[in-house]
Amino acid sequence: MPLDNRKKEVLHAIVDDYVSTNEPVGSKSLIERHNFQVSSATLRNDMAELEHMGLIEKPHTSAGRIPSDKGYREYVNSLMTIEELSPKEQLEIEKRIDSSVNEVTDLIKNATHTLSEATGFVSLAMSPRLKKSFLKQLKILMIEPGKALVVMVLSAGVVKDKVVRIPNFLSDAQIMKISGAIEKNLMGKPLDEITLVTVESAGKGTAVPEPLLKQVLYEAYAAIKQADELNIYLEGEHRMLGLPDFSSMGRARDLLGTLSDSGMVAGYVNEMENSKQGADDSFMIRIGQEITLEGLDDCSFITATYNLTDSVSGNIGVIGPKRMLYSKVISQIDFVKKKLDKEMRNFI
Amino acid sequence: MPLDNRKKEVLHAIVDDYVSTNEPVGSKSLIERHNFQVSSATLRNDMAELEHMGLIEKPHTSAGRIPSDKGYREYVNSLMTIEELSPKEQLEIEKRIDSSVNEVTDLIKNATHTLSEATGFVSLAMSPRLKKSFLKQLKILMIEPGKALVVMVLSAGVVKDKVVRIPNFLSDAQIMKISGAIEKNLMGKPLDEITLVTVESAGKGTAVPEPLLKQVLYEAYAAIKQADELNIYLEGEHRMLGLPDFSSMGRARDLLGTLSDSGMVAGYVNEMENSKQGADDSFMIRIGQEITLEGLDDCSFITATYNLTDSVSGNIGVIGPKRMLYSKVISQIDFVKKKLDKEMRNFI
DNA sequence: GATTAGCACTCTATCCTATCGAGTGCCAAC
DNA sequence: GTTGGCACTCGATAGGATAGAGTGCTAATC
Numbered sequence: 001m002p003l004d005n006r007k008k009e010v011l012h013a014i015v016d017d018y019v020s021t022n023e024p025v026g027s028k029s030l031i032e033r034h035n036f037q038v039s040s041a042t043l044r045n046d047m048a049e050l051e052h053m054g055l056i057e058k059p060h061t062s063a064g065r066i067p068s069d070k071g072y073r074e075y076v077n078s079l080m081t082i083e084e085l086s087p088k089e090q091l092e093i094e095k096r097i098d099s100s101v102n103e104v105t106d107l108i109k110n111a112t113h114t115l116s117e118a119t120g121f122v123s124l125a126m127s128p129r130l131k132k133s134f135l136k137q138l139k140i141l142m143i144e145p146g147k148a149l150v151v152m153v154l155s156a157g158v159v160k161d162k163v164v165r166i167p168n169f170l171s172d173a174q175i176m177k178i179s180g181a182i183e184k185n186l187m188g189k190p191l192d193e194i195t196l197v198t199v200e201s202a203g204k205g206t207a208v209p210e211p212l213l214k215q216v217l218y219e220a221y222a223a224i225k226q227a228d229e230l231n232i233y234l235e236g237e238h239r240m241l242g243l244p245d246f247s248s249m250g251r252a253r254d255l256l257g258t259l260s261d262s263g264m265v266a267g268y269v270n271e272m273e274n275s276k277q278g279a280d281d282s283f284m285i286r287i288g289q290e291i292t293l294e295g296l297d298d299c300s301f302i303t304a305t306y307n308l309t310d311s312v313s314g315n316i317g318v319i320g321p322k323r324m325l326y327s328k329v330i331s332q333i334d335f336v337k338k339k340l341d342k343e344m345r346n347f348i
Numbered sequence: 349m350p351l352d353n354r355k356k357e358v359l360h361a362i363v364d365d366y367v368s369t370n371e372p373v374g375s376k377s378l379i380e381r382h383n384f385q386v387s388s389a390t391l392r393n394d395m396a397e398l399e400h401m402g403l404i405e406k407p408h409t410s411a412g413r414i415p416s417d418k419g420y421r422e423y424v425n426s427l428m429t430i431e432e433l434s435p436k437e438q439l440e441i442e443k444r445i446d447s448s449v450n451e452v453t454d455l456i457k458n459a460t461h462t463l464s465e466a467t468g469f470v471s472l473a474m475s476p477r478l479k480k481s482f483l484k485q486l487k488i489l490m491i492e493p494g495k496a497l498v499v500m501v502l503s504a505g506v507v508k509d510k511v512v513r514i515p516n517f518l519s520d521a522q523i524m525k526i527s528g529a530i531e532k533n534l535m536g537k538p539l540d541e542i543t544l545v546t547v548e549s550a551g552k553g554t555a556v557p558e559p560l561l562k563q564v565l566y567e568a569y570a571a572i573k574q575a576d577e578l579n580i581y582l583e584g585e586h587r588m589l590g591l592p593d594f595s596s597m598g599r600a601r602d603l604l605g606t607l608s609d610s611g612m613v614a615g616y617v618n619e620m621e622n623s624k625q626g627a628d629d630s631f632m633i634r635i636g637q638e639i640t641l642e643g644l645d646d647c648s649f650i651t652a653t654y655n656l657t658d659s660v661s662g663n664i665g666v667i668g669p670k671r672m673l674y675s676k677v678i679s680q681i682d683f684v685k686k687k688l689d690k691e692m693r694n695f696i
Numbered sequence: 697g698a699t700t701a702g703c704a705c706t707c708t709a710t711c712c713t714a715t716c717g718a719g720t721g722c723c724a725a726c
Numbered sequence: 727g728t729t730g731g732c733a734c735t736c737g738a739t740a741g742g743a744t745a746g747a748g749t750g751c752t753a754a755t756c
Binding site (some may be wrong): 395 | 747748749750
């Protein structure tokens with residue numbers, strides 16, 4: 001059954017009021033606050049239907065209504081209108097995202113921090129998914145006998161490195177040879193097409209004794225694989241403690257406990273990203289129970305995708321209470337994402 | 349006035365009981381729990397004196413006593429006895445500090461994580477203070493026109509790098525020349541003796557046009573300076589939410605708010621380290637109001653110093669409620685510190 | 697002088713009860 | 727379909743009584 005116009009307005013009003021007051025909203029206060037041209041009794045009927053449809057619910061029998069997850073979902077999908085940020089807000093964000101950094105990573109951390117400050121919630125960003133980027137350079141530098149540094153420059157302007165152990169006997173010259181061979185043969189290959197086999201065959205013909213060579217190649221391979229590992233940056237966890245939504249210590253603890261396992265959060269974001277279907281949606285929004293992470297039942301999870309290059313992207317977004325100003329938060333994320341896209345052009 | 353023996357025992361017992369029960373302890377329960385050979389009235393007299401001396405205090409008139417900051421201090425300084433961890437606990441920690449990592453940083457993060465798990469509190473570690481370590485290698489790698497990577501290998505086995513911007517026109521060969529000159533002239537110099545002037549004079553005579561050269565040298569200098577910047581690793585903030593000591597949301601928020609500014613915490617640890625006088629104390633302990641960070645009035649801050657080399661060290665420790673099992677926590681920190689010292693020998 | 701028993705007093709925590717008020721559902725009338 | 731009216735529900739709040747743990751003080755005792 002589709003919602004008639006007034007029911008849409010009622011749901012809209014309930015969400016708005018609940019978000020701003022944090023109190024269950026009743027028919028009477030709805031009338032007071034909004035210009036409905038009907039009586040409270042009529043609204044009560046509408047509200048009963050909305051409840052029947054699962055869009056709103058009562059905390060207890062004699063209380064007002066609050067939006068259910070489904071209600072927020074409806075609100076987000078069809079009811080709300082997104083406004084641009086005010087010039088002042090825009091400026092505030094622009095100012096804080098410092099464009100003088102030298103590495104993409106710093107830029108992303110910067111944006112995450114800014115987003116958390118702007119929204120007052122937890123913000124998070126995933127590092128760029130580098131599987132589709134390709135090797136532009138790979139150098140193995142001898143640090144000391146038995147130890148070397150693998151430095152990789154990827155398309156997308158990202159530099160990665162890893163300290164690895166190598167056989168003690170290998171000379172500087174031998175390492176350079178191997179390094180050169182790998183670079184020559186793997187140059188231009190996307191990371192996700194590089195396997196241990198590829199690396200091993202790339203290293204052939206360097207006139208280094210087989211078992212030694214093999215170990216170095218393995219380490220080089222491991223370094224390359226590590227380069228496309230995802231990192232997550234989380235910011236502002238403590239801000240959740242100030243929200244009435246998490247005033248019960250138990251909820252707060254569960255939430256922060258889950259967020260402290262950043263690997264798990266990263267995995268979830270990744271999963272969300274992969275299950276994205278139509279792909280024309282620029283935002284991924286998960287509300288309440290839609291989130292399969294423990295302790296986030298009262299949260300909404302909103303992310304956007306930033307693009308470093310055509311094929312290399314990552315996510316940035318917010319975890320806040322589901323009782324949030326969706327339109328505002330979404331435009332904040334959107335603005336930060338766009339700023340990020342813009343700044344990233346300096347790195348490619 | 350020095351404490352007579354029984355008063356010491358009374359204070360000891362009060363701290364022990366309060367730590368384990370989280371309830372103000374009264375004369376009667378003190379008698380029940382411990383084998384004092386006197387009556388509760390006598391203990392009441394003692395307690396009145398201890399209170400007069402500022403070692404214990406009453407939350408309200410008709411409640412038991414809790415230790416004051418000064419009381420905890422007395423306890424920590426003169427009363428408690430430190431026991432070794434049980435073999436089982438030792439094994440638990442040994443097991444978790446993975447020795448297969450390739451970089452000191454990972455080892456330290458690892459230890460921090462382990463310490464937080466073992467104590468149930470917030471743990472933290474400072475990166476090694478590298479000012480006294482010296483340059484073993486410095487290479488500038490061309491990434492692309494206008495962009496280079498400065499890679500530094502320091503004594504103490506630490507590798508640092510930084511992406512820097514360089515003039516677009518510089519060729520690979522020119523960069524290598526500069527890189528070689530810096531390395532040759534600064535090799536073996538402790539980081540804190542390297543200034544912009546040192547770097548500039550090291551780069552002389554490379555036959556690269558003056559203004560271009562100067563920019564590269566400046567960037568190299570900045571990279572070197574960045575290498576000895578201190579990092580701090582904080583872990584387990586969420587664990588504080590489970591403690592009854594922070595069951596009031598306000599306190600919890602203040603605490604986590606302060607901890608979220610890791611730079612500030614790092615500064616404080618550094619300050620503590622610098623103000624260390626006798627230097628024969630292996631632990632730095634700050635209790636309650638002794639800590640000048642906002643929101644940590646109910647906490648104690650305990651750190652030990654780990655050593656990477658003779659001249660390069662850092663700190664590792666715990667922030668917990670001042671109502672903590674000091675002897676246990678101290679031996680946990682001590683054990684982790686020693687394990688760290690041992691593992692670090694693999695890196696130098 | 698130190699220790700002890702006894703006692704009056706204090707203050708919090710807890711439970712119970714009464715009351716208030718916002719909100720609901722439903723019905724009959726418009 | 728809309729509205730006014732009304733009985734009912736239930737959480738939140740406040741007041742009051744009570745229990746209990748603990749204290750300080752005094753006078754007697756070792």
